[in-house]
Amino acid sequence: MYMNVYLLFVSISHMTDTHSNTSTVTLIILGMASHSRTGPKSARKRKCFPDSVSYPSYSDIDSQAPKPLPFKPIHPFGIDLGSMRQAVQSTSNMMLREIYFFMLFFTQAVVADICSFTNRQGWELVLNCPSYSSYQGAWMEVTPDEFYRFLGLLIYIGFSILPDSHRHWGTKSLQGSWARGFMSHDRYKALLAALHVVDPTTDDNQDRLRKLHYLMDHLKQKCQQLFRPNQNLAIDERMVKSKARSGFKQYMKGKPTRWGFKLWVIATSDSGYTLVFNVYTGSHDGRVTDLATKVVESLLQPFKDQGHNVWFDNFYTSPALMVKLFEMGTNACGTCRVIVNCFLQNLKTSYDGNARQLVGI
Known part of the structure; x- marks a missing residue:
């Protein structure tokens, strides 16, 4: 009786070449093994794999990398109070309260x-x-x-x-x-x-946020109107602590705020100022495929074709998202879990030896 055992270990080790003094990223893959419980060890079938596959390091010149898109903002960077200053003040020229x-x-x-x-x-x-x-x-x-x-x-x-x-x-x-x-x-x-x-x-009974849309849309508009971001933006989740009884309250293990409402947020990388936010209402309509891509595309709609640099973590990073963001006129960079995000999603893709493409940048 035979049993197939599939073992997949992916590790990255940095090795230094004493002759060229360059750092090399080595991807080691240990793969499938087939054996018999009853037969001798010499009769077990073995499949040989190459010991290592070398890729260029990040310090090497990449001639195939696309050039970053130029930053062409619609509005100049900084605070833009405009006519709002006169709307809240009557006698003073400075906002002191x-x-x-x-x-x-x-x-x-x-x-x-x-x-x-x-x-x-x-x-x-x-x-x-x-x-x-x-x-x-x-x-x-x-x-x-x-x-x-x-x-x-x-x-x-x-x-x-x-x-x-x-x-x-x-x-x-x-x-x-x-x-x-x-x-x-x-x-x-x-x-x-x-x-x-x-x-x-x-009120629309089909919308779970029907009682908040007017105020939420107003706050989003003011967040973008009062402050114009610089080139670097960041996308992440944010938890709003709440003990309310709600069907879309979320639980996030390991977070400082574990119970509450989950927000998708795009903010400035230098100051943390919130520009756009969306409330996650849960998968009440069934499991959403490619949720991270839809979240990023929705948040970046006001900043299309302006050449912003968007940063996010491994939850959002995928080659398909990088291509879409480049088509939207946005540069992107994100961390990546090599096993989950890159290896499994690109199992059928032949890598061309470019370590930058391995992490999707």
Whole structure:
């Protein structure tokens, strides 16, 4: 009785040639072996493989490597506040307060729209739950000034160590007196229940992010409008910690934040400023083939044909993605697991001895 055992070990070792003083990358492959349990060792079938295959090192001149695309940005690099500076300031010529920077993203126009959506939802809320209404039994409409105070309370409670939000309105600590100076606890709960950042009449039940699209699209637009990136960009995942009950909350083992919402993010390599982000809602429509390629193509749509250098890790790196990015007018470089990403995906491809093509750059 015979049994085939397939063994595949791939290792990379750096060897130094004393005569040429150059570094050589050696790819050693130990392959298939077939043997019999009962027969003698001399009768076992063996297949010989070459001991090693040498490739040029990264320090060697590569005459076949494509030339990098030139960097031709549409907008000059740097901060571009434009007319937003006058929109948040009335008397000062410098942005000296934190609220001015906050209002660059949460502008008065978008806050007015959110107030309109919340009031529309609030009138429907008091019909089903009268406890959220005013003393006259009607919905007390929220104004932009009150909504800014509400946002301030949300941010403050998020940094607080108290276990329950209602304790911020308690009478046994100074924190309760601070929160009551802005709004009552009942009003806070009413705004939290009626809060809507999208028009309630335009909800699409087929979209899992239907209640966030308006605000997300606005924030993406402001992120790209207020800061123009340099040539180097980075793509990676980001976890937003959350204990909410949601169907697309993710778990990532080994991360500092293991439970939360997973974001695909493209940011500047020098400052880490977020330019574009997308929320991963899970594979509810079935297993997505080539997810990494679709993620990168979606994030890079605003930066096509500008010659940016995009950097990412081995989750995204593949020869097919490198070709697509080059066709999109974007230079790319990524780390690579030789066994998983390169060897298995290019098993039927004959390498031409170019070590750069082995890692997809």
